[in-house]
Every structure is written in structure tokens, then in C-alpha cells.
Amino acid sequence: MPHAAIGRFEGEYVPGGTLLCFVGDDGVAAIVSTDDELDILSFAWRDDGNLPALCDAWRDGVGPVR
DSSP: OOOOTTSEEEEESSTTEEEEEEEOTTSOEEEEEEETTTTEEEEEEETTOOHHHHHHHIIIIISOOO
16 A cells, blocks of 8 residues: 555555545544455544554554455
8 A cells, every 4th residue: 555645545455445545624534445355344544634654554454454
């Protein structure tokens, strides 16, 4: 997964899945992902708006395990 330091990323996470990373108008950093093969929708957020830290945690094992 690319590092989302630019503040927003949307694209393919795994074949057949998508990933959306963003900081909302309320300052909450969020990740939403889908995996069509596993038929799941996953999400995570941080109230402090630290999207790079959230993406690092997601990449390092908080996200779904295949």
C-alpha cells in the first residue's frame, strides 16, 4: 500500500479490492477497504487526523490478513 502522506489515496489494494484513505472535514483520518474474494469491508480511523500513522499501522498488520 502506498504511503498516504499526501492526504488522500484511492485505488486497488488487492486484486478485486479497493482502498480509500482520507482525512475528513472533521479532522478524522480514515481507511476504508474492500476485498471481493473474502467478501469483507474493513475500516479504521484516528481521531487525531494522523493519516500517515494510520496507514503505517494498517500496512504493518492491523488490516485484514489473507
